Each structure stands twice: as C-alpha cells, then as structure tokens.
Amino acid sequence: MTRTALAGFREFAARLADALLPSSCLLCGSPCCGAPLCPGCLADLPPLATRHCPLCLEATTHGERCGACLARPPHFDQVHALYRYAFPLDHLISDLKYHARFALAKHWGRQLAGLTPPPDRIIPLPLHPTRLAERGYNQAQEIARHLARSLERPLDPDSLEKSRATRPQAELSHKERQGNLKGAFACTRDMDGLHLLLVDDVLTTGATLDEAARVLKLHGAARVEVAVVARTPRH
Numbered sequence: 001m002t003r004t005a006l007a008g009f010r011e012f013a014a015r016l017a018d019a020l021l022p023s024s025c026l027l028c029g030s031p032c033c034g035a036p037l038c039p040g041c042l043a044d045l046p047p048l049a050t051r052h053c054p055l056c057l058e059a060t061t062h063g064e065r066c067g068a069c070l071a072r073p074p075h076f077d078q079v080h081a082l083y084r085y086a087f088p089l090d091h092l093i094s095d096l097k098y099h100a101r102f103a104l105a106k107h108w109g110r111q112l113a114g115l116t117p118p119p120d121r122i123i124p125l126p127l128h129p130t131r132l133a134e135r136g137y138n139q140a141q142e143i144a145r146h147l148a149r150s151l152e153r154p155l156d157p158d159s160l161e162k163s164r165a166t167r168p169q170a171e172l173s174h175k176e177r178q179g180n181l182k183g184a185f186a187c188t189r190d191m192d193g194l195h196l197l198l199v200d201d202v203l204t205t206g207a208t209l210d211e212a213a214r215v216l217k218l219h220g221a222a223r224v225e226v227a228v229v230a231r232t233p234r235h
C-alpha cells in the first residue's frame, strides 16, 4: 500500500469509528453521549485572558492593543479563539492533528460559529500537498467544514494554496523566520471586497496567518478575520 493510500485508509477508519463507537470523554474516559468531552473536563479547559488585545487576543493590562500589534499591525483584522493553548488542550489538538479525532473538529467548529460574525467565505489554512498526502487530511479544513455548516456560509478550501513547504515558525530563529514564509501562499481567485474567515487549529506566533491574510488582501479581500481553537500566549 502506498503512503497516500495508507493515509486515506487511516482517515476512513477514523471517520467510521467516530460514527459507530459510543463516545467517552477523551480526557477522563467517562461516558458522554455524542460529545468528545464531558461537561466537567470542558469547564476545566484553559480560558483566554479576560483582558486582551482586541486584535490578536494577547493578554494586556486594560484590554488595550498589544505592543506587537501597535508596532506592526497584522494583515488580519481580528482573531477569534476558544481557549488558551496550554495543557490539556495541546493533547487534544494533537489528537485531531495526528490521530484523526474528527469529533473534536466538529465540536470546535460548532463552538467557533458562536463567536464569529458570518463571513462571505470560510477559508481553511492550507497544508502543502506533500504534507496533506502524508497525513490524509487537513485538520484546519475539518474544523472549517463544521464552522461553515453551522454558519451556513460557503467553505472555500481551494482558493488559497500552500505553494511552498515551510518549517513551523516557532522552531526558527528570528533571522530564519523572515525568509521562511516568503511565497508560502498563493491565491487563485479574485477576493474583491469579500469578508473572509481564515481557520486554523492554533495561533502561535501569528506570522503564518498574517502572511495568509496579506496574500488574501493582495487579492482584494476587504476584511480577513481569523478563527482558531487555541491561542498561544506570547509571554
């Protein structure tokens, strides 16, 4: 079996298991019907700072704009996130990303729909085709699919492409980061005047989503908001 076929089979098996198996909480194992997490574990997930930058959600003393957004305003207009990226959310994100726990994508997609104003189009942050073939699915697209369904807005998984493989920004030095994202994304359609919602699992440095938003605005997008499950605090 080729690697791509194997990834496809694993994805199919995971979807089937999701649909057929009675669900128990992914964190504590207690039975919970139809949900990936029990109410107790759900209530314990790490919350965002109550006072934060209105643009990027970084914690600030009085809820004012953070230094980074003041010094160099990002190309996206606003970030929406459900949680702070910390234990045990890092494990749950890995469960979706590497172990095809699609029930989490459905749950988070629906929750994000309650936070975001309906856009014209919903765009998942794309994976490079090589990475997609290895993994068999794009976790951002899985979340975006359910978000689009809940908001009753079109999902557009094709217009933004990852044209060049890049290394995770968090692993790189300051100097390496600058060149890493150059030409990473390509947009294949006119976004003239559209309000777009970019979807990903985690916002870490924000640089990747910023670059994607830059490319979408270059193609005419009037507004680009970002929806992520979790936001990594900068400090």
Ligand SMILES: [Zn+2]
Pocket (backbone or CB within 6 Å): 025, 026, 027, 028, 029, 030, 037, 038, 039, 040, 041, 042
């Ligand atoms: Zn639980």
Ligand SMILES: [Zn+2]
Pocket (backbone or CB within 6 Å): 053, 054, 055, 056, 057, 058, 065, 066, 067, 068, 069, 070
């Ligand atoms: Zn900010």
